Each structure stands twice: as C-alpha cells, then as structure tokens.
Amino acid sequence: MINFWGLHIVTWNVATADPPDDVSLLLHLNSPKSPDLYVIGLQEVYSGPLRFVSDIVFDDPWSHLFMSTLAPLSYVKVSSIRMQGLLLLFFSKMEHVPFIRDIQATYTRTGIFGYWGNKGGVSIRLSFYGHMLCFLNCHLAAHMKYATERVDEFEYIMDTQMFNCTKAPRIIDHRLVFWFGDLNFRIQDHGMHFVRSCINNQTYSLLWSQDQLTMMKKKEQLLQEFEEGPLDFKPTYKFDLNSDTYDSSGKKRKPAWTDRILWRLQPKASPPDESSEDVSTQEPTVAEQREEDEEFPLKIKQDLYTSKMEYSISDHKPVIGIFSLELRKMYEIPLVRLRAEGDWSADIDAMVVYSPLQPFPSSSWDWIGLYMVGFTSMSDYITYTWVKDDEVAFNEELMQVYVSKEEIPVRGGECVLCYYSSALQCIIGISEPFKVHESKVAVEEGLVPEKINGLNRTPLATKIIY
Numbered sequence: 001m002i003n004f005w006g007l008h009i010v011t012w013n014v015a016t017a018d019p020p021d022d023v024s025l026l027l028h029l030n031s032p033k034s035p036d037l038y039v040i041g042l043q044e045v046y047s048g049p050l051r052f053v054s055d056i057v058f059d060d061p062w063s064h065l066f067m068s069t070l071a072p073l074s075y076v077k078v079s080s081i082r083m084q085g086l087l088l089l090f091f092s093k094m095e096h097v098p099f100i101r102d103i104q105a106t107y108t109r110t111g112i113f114g115y116w117g118n119k120g121g122v123s124i125r126l127s128f129y130g131h132m133l134c135f136l137n138c139h140l141a142a143h144m145k146y147a148t149e150r151v152d153e154f155e156y157i158m159d160t161q162m163f164n165c166t167k168a169p170r171i172i173d174h175r176l177v178f179w180f181g182d183l184n185f186r187i188q189d190h191g192m193h194f195v196r197s198c199i200n201n202q203t204y205s206l207l208w209s210q211d212q213l214t215m216m217k218k219k220e221q222l223l224q225e226f227e228e229g230p231l232d233f234k235p236t237y238k239f240d241l242n243s244d245t246y247d248s249s250g251k252k253r254k255p256a257w258t259d260r261i262l263w264r265l266q267p268k269a270s271p272p273d274e275s276s277e278d279v280s281t282q283e284p285t286v287a288e289q290r291e292e293d294e295e296f297p298l299k300i301k302q303d304l305y306t307s308k309m310e311y312s313i314s315d316h317k318p319v320i321g322i323f324s325l326e327l328r329k330m331y332e333i334p335l336v337r338l339r340a341e342g343d344w345s346a347d348i349d350a351m352v353v354y355s356p357l358q359p360f361p362s363s364s365w366d367w368i369g370l371y372m373v374g375f376t377s378m379s380d381y382i383t384y385t386w387v388k389d390d391e392v393a394f395n396e397e398l399m400q401v402y403v404s405k406e407e408i409p410v411r412g413g414e415c416v417l418c419y420y421s422s423a424l425q426c427i428i429g430i431s432e433p434f435k436v437h438e439s440k441v442a443v444e445e446g447l448v449p450e451k452i453n454g455l456n457r458t459p460l461a462t463k464i465i466y
Helices: 049-057 061-073 094-099 143-158 191-202 212-215 284-295 440-444
Strands: 001-013 037-043 073-085 086-093 100-111 118-128 131-139 176-182 257-265 298-307 317-327 338-342 349-354 367-372 382-388 392-393 400-402 411-419 424-430 434-437
Touching: 001 131, 001 176, 001 257, 037 061, 037 131, 049 191, 049 367, 061 073, 061 086, 061 176, 073 094, 073 100, 086 094, 086 100, 086 118, 086 131, 094 100, 100 143, 100 424, 118 143, 118 317, 143 212, 176 317, 257 298, 338 400, 338 411, 338 424, 382 400
Parallel strands: 001 037, 131 176
Antiparallel strands: 001 317, 037 086, 073 086, 100 118, 118 131, 176 257, 298 317, 338 349, 349 400, 367 382, 367 411, 392 400, 411 424, 411 434
16 A cells, blocks of 8 residues: 655754744644654754753753654654754654664764864664665855865765665665755856845746756756755845845845755666576666565655745744655564553552564664653653563563663653664654553652653763764
8 A cells, every 4th residue: 555654854054043932833833734754954053062061961952942842743853963063853753653763873074174063964864664765964065166065075975974774875775865954055147136136026937047056967967866846935045133134244145045955766776688698697686676666666746845934043044845755665563562561650560561573683782661651752761671681581472571660750650662672773662652650659658759751861872973
C-alpha cells in the first residue's frame, strides 16, 4: 500500500538573536493537516563562550523552544547536531519513531581554511520505513564575488561527509536528499533600482536569470541533479532588524534569495545492458536498486515554498518548504514489543517485559528508558536500565528486565517505555502509555522529593561541535 507523509522544512539564519516567543506561524501549527516530520535548520545560532558552556549541559534556547512547542503535539526530537552556529533538528510524530532507524549525524567545517565551524554543513541521515533519507544544512561563503567558492564548498561537503552505512555511505547514495540553509547566493548584474522595483511589483521572475544559484546550475552537473520550487516570494536578505525594510545602512546590500531549500531524488537505476556478454557480472547494487525502485517507489511533491515575513529578529527571513512524500513502507512492525508488568510505583521494584518481533543487532549497550507521556526528545527520560545488566529472566520469545524502585518517580504520572538500540542509534520499540502510581510511603511520610528528569544522561549525549 502506498502511503503519503507530510514533511515541513525550515531554514533560517537567526543572526545570533534569541528565539521569538512564538513559532506557531513558522511551523504552521494552525494548519488543518499536521506534518509527520519537521526538519529545522538554523544558521548563526549564538555561540559565545558562556553560551557554549551552558549549551553543552542544557539544550540551547532554540532547541528548547522547538521541543517545548512540538512535544505537546506528540512530536519527539529524534536527532540533532550542532556545529558552532549551525544547528539541525529532526522531529517526528511519536507513531513513526520506532520506524526511524540507522540514525547518524556528521559535520564538515569550511570556515577559515577548514578549521573553523562558522561555515560548513551539518547533516542527519536515517532510514524512514526503510527509505534512506539525508538532510543537509549548510552555511556557505558570503559576498557577491564568491559564487564559485560556494559551489566548491558544497561539493567538498558532499564528497567528504561519510556515514557508517553500507547501503548509503555518502550523501549522494541516499534515495532522497534535502539541501538547505543560508547558501548565500546573490542576484548579480541587475542594479539596486531594478531589483527593488521587481520586488515592489512582485515580478520576481525577472530576477531569476541573474540568481547565482540558478546560473551555476547551468554549469555544474551536481547542482543540476537538485530541484527547487519557484522563487515566488520576496528575497529573504538583507533586512533592517525588527522591520520589513531592506538594508538601509550605508552599505545598502542588494536583496537576494540567500536562504534556500532544494532536494534530490535518486535517479532510477538504468536497465541492464543487454549488449553485455554476461549480465550477471554487472554491478549487483544497480540491480538491487532497480528492484527496490520498482517494489518500493518513492515520489516527492512540493506543496509550498515561501518565506515568513512575520519574523524580524534577524536580517534574514525564514524560509519554509512543505512536501508530500509518497512511498511504500519496507516494514510495518517494530523490532521490539515491550510493556510494563504489573503495578508501578516508587514503593516496589518493577519489571519490564519485552519480546523481539524481528532479528536485530542487540548489544550490551542497549537500554530501556522510562519517559513521561509528552517527552520532548530521546534524552528526556526519567530513568533508564541497561537491558543486559538488569535482565532477570528470559527465553527465546520473552525477556524480563528489572527496574529498581529507587529509579521510579515518586509522584507518578502517565509514562511510556522505550527500547533504545545502541547499534541502530534509535528507539526500536515503544510501549502503550501506563500509569505510575504516586508513592504511598512518600505521601504518608510527607515527603515530596521528585527525581529530576534526565538527571543521569549517560546513554545519550548531545552532539555539539565547535
């Protein structure tokens, strides 16, 4: 059966500003149809020395805002990566989380001879119901005259980023790639008066031919493989802060579409060369890809591509791209089923029962986390238990894992259990919600201590690169 999935991508150079109070318009939270996935790429997130220390210990203000906004709507932050001012966040509806696997994130520095992370690219790759997707957030070289350097940086990022994945070790090997960010391409040749006249008259198409990215696509094969929707919105750079007025400073920079969202759908594999003497000697991966294309098709349609002029804290306006993905699931059942056994409270030790539904690479580093319903991210657990260390009984079909009462929240609440696979770097099973009862002993003794969510962050750590 073919399924349709909604994807909402945001790119925004926030110019070191603190986040706004509300991002509902940016995320289209009032839309009648909510997306299945949110991908948010930011550039120039503030990364001063004091903030650097706090962001290692706590979520940065931008991540916190998006997590606190989306968690009540049953979205979970599945992965994130930060390299200095570049931040990439991937959110999914809870129901899809056990089917998002093989998650990896990496980065490439291109600033100051490749040693500084103020420019470059960060990426997250994953398998979504078996389909290999990759999201690349870039901040490329600035200034009008460096169009060629921007392309060189992009190609360098594409060539050097590698993943520990046999099927898709490079970005280009993924079935679907999204490339977005402050790509910094400008509008050249046209004078300021003509550019502003076209903007005021909304005749944006008259500017497209001199958009540097459009021009470079005519010369660069790799760029030609990426698609982009029409630029039917105002150029998103450069604005006076807290206004909708283009740069009125002495520099009077020419407006440009610096902030972009593009995508590349992997070309279908060529049919076998019948002229070859031995078809069986042809590259086996080509035949496998062709078979996969036919059995599990993947199509994409862009439903919206625009800027959000309502936000004015930066000299850039955010850009959003909303997509519909049409695909057939390669698998429909999670790898693990788990549940809470019996009553749970901080007065008695508890038991988790789980059963593998399909073979998967288990590890001594696998763990089961206890989460409050409405948790924000995979690291937002109350407590966790190592699967192998705390396994107390097992057979081939059913395993039991012990949880100490000392680790169970005193006040109780609605909770879920999640099985995290270290090898696959993802949650592979989520229990149904269940009630953890308030501790009778604590109530009787008048005690109100409460465990702090995520006090021990050993299994998962935020990936921040400076």
